[in-house]
Amino acid sequence: xxxxxxxxxxxxxxxxxxxxxxxxxxxxxxxxxxxxxxxxxxxxxxxxxxxxxxxxxxxxxxxxxxxxxxxxxxxxxxxxxxxxxxxxxxxxxxxxxxx
Numbered sequence: 001x002x003x004x005x006x007x008x009x010x011x012x013x014x015x016x017x018x019x020x021x022x023x024x025x026x027x028x029x030x031x032x033x034x035x036x037x038x039x040x041x042x043x044x045x046x047x048x049x050x051x052x053x054x055x056x057x058x059x060x061x062x063x064x065x066x067x068x069x070x071x072x073x074x075x076x077x078x079x080x081x082x083x084x085x086x087x088x089x090x091x092x093x094x095x096x097x098x099x
Contacts, residue, residue: 002030002039010034013043015050018060023051025061041074052097059097062090075099 002011013028025047030040051059062082063071068091072078076093084090 002043011039011043013047015047017054017056020055021057023047023054023056023059025059028061028067040070044071044074048095048097057096057098059095061093063093065089065091068093 001009004010010031011029014026016024016026018024025044048059062084071093076095079092079094082090082092
């Protein structure tokens with residue numbers, strides 16, 4: 001969780017342990033008012049660091065269509081569609097942590 005000076009939540013991300021080789025980023029979000037300022041990248045990189053320390057080889061996530069370019073820019077690759085129970089279109093993306 002990232003908070004600002006007023007103690008308001010401005011960013012969040014969660015690392016889920018799918019198995020002993022794969023982690024999954026879930027519930028990733030950055031406040032609209034500060035998007036494109038690097039906070040999302042910092043959150044993802046911190047989650048990747050934790051995953052590497054746990055010995056994970058790969059990270060998977062399901063990105064909303066409006067976040068695909070963000071994840072592509074930090075090394076994730078599209079691997080296929082994901083049917084969300086929210087009805088919001090998503091794409092499954094992966095990143096090899098051993099590269």
